[in-house]
Amino acid sequence: MTRWLVIGANGFLGHNALHALPGEVHAATRGGRHAIAHGSTIEVDLCNPRAAAGAIEALQPQVVLNTAALANHEECELHPELAQQINATAPGVLAGIAHQIGARFIHISTDAVFDGRSGNYRETDEPEPFSVYGQTKLAGEHAVLQYASALVVRTNFFGWSPGGQRSILEFFVNNLRAGIEVNGYSDFTVTSLYVGYLLSALDQLARQGATGLLHVASRDPLTKLAFGQQVAHEFGLNAELIRPASAAIGAHATSRVLNLSLNCDLAAQTLGEHLPTQAQGIAQAHRDQPPQPTTQ
Ligand SMILES: NC(=O)c1ccc[n+]([C@@H]2O[C@H](COP(=O)([O-])OP(=O)(O)OC[C@H]3O[C@@H](n4cnc5c(N)ncnc54)[C@H](OP(=O)(O)O)[C@@H]3O)[C@@H](O)[C@H]2O)c1
Numbered sequence: 001m002t003r004w005l006v007i008g009a010n011g012f013l014g015h016n017a018l019h020a021l022p023g024e025v026h027a028a029t030r031g032g033r034h035a036i037a038h039g040s041t042i043e044v045d046l047c048n049p050r051a052a053a054g055a056i057e058a059l060q061p062q063v064v065l066n067t068a069a070l071a072n073h074e075e076c077e078l079h080p081e082l083a084q085q086i087n088a089t090a091p092g093v094l095a096g097i098a099h100q101i102g103a104r105f106i107h108i109s110t111d112a113v114f115d116g117r118s119g120n121y122r123e124t125d126e127p128e129p130f131s132v133y134g135q136t137k138l139a140g141e142h143a144v145l146q147y148a149s150a151l152v153v154r155t156n157f158f159g160w161s162p163g164g165q166r167s168i169l170e171f172f173v174n175n176l177r178a179g180i181e182v183n184g185y186s187d188f189t190v191t192s193l194y195v196g197y198l199l200s201a202l203d204q205l206a207r208q209g210a211t212g213l214l215h216v217a218s219r220d221p222l223t224k225l226a227f228g229q230q231v232a233h234e235f236g237l238n239a240e241l242i243r244p245a246s247a248a249i250g251a252h253a254t255s256r257v258l259n260l261s262l263n264c265d266l267a268a269q270t271l272g273e274h275l276p277t278q279a280q281g282i283a284q285a286h287r288d289q290p291p292q293p294t295t296q
Contacts, residue, residue: 001022001023001024002021002022002023002024002062002063002203002206002207003023003024003026003059003060003061003062003063004017004021004023004024004025004026004061004062004063004064004065005026005027005028005042005056005059005061005063005064005065005103006018006021006025006026006027006028006065006067007028007044007064007065007066007067007068007094008028008029008066008067008068008069009027009028009029009041009067010029010162011067011068011069011071012159012161012162012166012167012195013067013108013157013195013198014027014067014068015161015162016159016160016161016195016196016199017065017067017199017202020195020196020199020200021065021199021202021203022203023203024039025039026039026040026041026042026059026061027039027040027041027042028041028042028043028044028052028056028068029041029043029044030043030044030045030046030068031043031045040059042055042056042059043055044056044068044094046068046085046086046090047082047085047086047090049090049093049094049097050093050097052097053097053100056094056097056098056101057097057100057101060101060103061098061101061103062103062104062206063103063104063105063106063206064094064097064098064103064104064105064106065106065108065202066091066094066095066105066106066107066108067108068086068090069086069087069108069137070082070083070086070087070133070136071133072133073112073131073132073133076131076132076133076136077131077132077133080132080136083132083133083136084136084139086136087133087136087137087139087140088136088137088139088140088143089143090140091107091140091143091144092140092143092144092146095107095143095144095146095147095150096147098147098149098150099147099149099150104149104150104151104206104209105144105147105149105150105151106150106151106153106202106205106206107140107141107144107150107151107152107153108153108155109137109138109140109141109152109153109154109155110133110134110137110154110155110156111154111155111156111190111191111217111260111261111262112129112131112133112134112137112260113127113129113134113137113138113141113154114127114128114129114134114260115128115129115130116130116257116258116259116260117259118259119189119221119259119260119261120221120259120261120262120263121215121260121261121262121263122215122263122265122266123154123212123213123214123215123266141154141213145212145213148211149211150211151205151206151210151211151212151213151214152212152213152214153202153205153214153215153216154213154214154215154216154217154262155193155198155215155216155217155262156190156191156192156193156217156260156262157192157193157194157195157198157217158192158193158194158195158227158281158285159194159195159196159285159288160195160285160288160289160290167195168192168224168227168228169231169282169285172227172228172231172232172237172242173231173235173237175241176228176231176232176235176237176238176239176241176242177235177237179238179241180241181241181242181243182228182241182242182243183242183243183245184223184224184225184226184227184228184229184242184243184244184245185223185224185225185245185246185247186223186224186225186244186245186246187223187246187247187248187257187258188223188224188247188257188258188260189221189222189223189224189258189259189260189261190217190221190222190224190260190261191217191218191219191220191221191222191260191261191262191264191278192217192218192222192227192278192281193216193217193218193275193276193278193281194218194276194278194280194281194282194284194285196281196284196285196288197275197276197281197284198216201216201267201271201275202216204271205270205271208270210270214266214267214270215262215263215264215266215267216264216267216275217261217262217264217275218264218275218276218277218278218281219264219268219274219275219276219277220277220278220279221259221261222278224247225242225244225245227278227282228242229242230278230279230282231282234279234282234283234286235286
């Protein structure tokens with residue numbers, strides 16, 4: 001049975017990890033908030049990660065999974081020094097602590113290390129981030145990969161989040177259920193993986209002792225528009241409410257087409273099976289849907 005420590009356990013991925021990873025799962029959150037875990041909760045503040053070395057050592061995890069980040073693009077642009085500390089400096093310090101206690105370190109990175117001009121990016125392709133978020137996440141990868149036993153996983157994921165509003169799946173399900181019209185970007189393509197599938201892959205990679213850099217995402221690229229239409233189809237909702245739109249004129253304006261799709265051939269080879277499609281992930285998310293609040 002693997003003993004995990006999940007850093008960032010109140011976040012979208014961290015929260016899912018606490019509930020889905022098999023084995024003994026401990027949580028690390030920053031002060032003041034506590035995750036519901038079947039293990040214990042320790043405090044790790046990425047502004048001062050060295051302070052947590054003793055607590056991490058005392059837990060003796062076999063695998064440390066770092067899901068914590070400053071993951072909001074706008075926040076990163078507004079606070080680049082904080083983004084550098086949380087996304088770049090802290091992961092290197094935490095990977096060093098894991099190395100010292102003989103634990104594996106799995107660090108979550110992003111497709112946003114690429115510029116989105118070509119898509120189908122392999123691990124050997126040169127990253128060229130266009131945002132502070134992407135730049136600092138790339139620096140975090142370099143800091144972590146100094147340690148030979150570390151694994152960096154670039155991904156993009158969707159699923160059910162703690163507050164019910166964090167992921168693109170919830171964006172479409174919540175709005176379409178309420179009969180609200182939404183934009184579906186036809187010029188923004190990603191290979192988003194259902195979070196449950198991502199966590200199964202991380203568990204398998206940990207057990208295999210995988211190291212280095214891997215792209216773990218869905219095997220098929222979809223535009224945000226096509227994703228929304230697939231969600232509508234799967235959940236029996238009205239796809240006519242999704243207006244085809246351009247991301248270039250939205251809040252995340254980049255003034256060009258973005259294709260951040262990741263090529264997962266190496267991960268498939270390592271895992272010994274193809275990664276699922278986005279439609280399969282949406283169908284699995286439907287089966288895994290948390291109970292809906294009943295209306296009186
Ligand atoms: N969401 C996606 O589709 C996506 C796509 C590609 C890559 N990623 C990567 O996947 C990982 C997880 O993303 P997510 O969507 O789960 O992010 P999230 O929901 O924003 O969670 C990030 C977590 O980091 C924690 N955190 C932030 N600053 C901290 C600090 N100073 N000390 C300790 N903890 C701190 C937050 O704690 P609080 O809860 O206390 O604020 C939060 O729980 C990140 O590395 C992100 O870059 C995400």
